[in-house]
Amino acid sequence: MNKLLTAGLIGLSLSLGALTAPAFAETPAAAVSAGDTPIADIAATPEGKAALDKNLPGITSHEAYDQFKGMTLKQVQPMSQGAITDDQIKALQADLDKLKK
Structure with a gap:
């Protein structure tokens, strides 16, 4: 029973892993939103990280970054x-929109 349960949980976690949101580099440019895309997804590319650091200095090096990067x-x-x-x-968003072009 435990082996079956463990195998099921492993299968579920592998399936859920395939359902996670793609990184910014894989996300269609129109889908990237400064307010609605997870911070880690924006920071996943050098350009996105640079835009974050320009507009929100220190956010990607913040001591709690690992705790909020998925938000x-x-x-x-x-x-x-x-x-x-809101202005930041x-x-x-304006900088991210420039990356689309």
């Missing part, structure tokens, strides 16, 4: 105590 900026913004503004997200 979107809209999710992190309320917890940032004003450090992430808009500026990041």
Whole structure:
């Protein structure tokens, strides 16, 4: 029974791994949103990381980055105590839009 359960959980985790969101490099450019794409997906390419670091200096080197990198900026913004503004997200989006061209 334990072997069957373990095999099932391994199979499930492998299946769920295939369902995770693609990295920014694999995401169609139109689908990348500064506010709605996970921060780690934006930072997955050198260009995306540079845009993040330009508009939100220090975000990718923040001590808690590993804890919030799977979240979107809209999710992190309320917890940032004003450090992430709507204007910064808009500026990041403008830079990401330039990468599409």
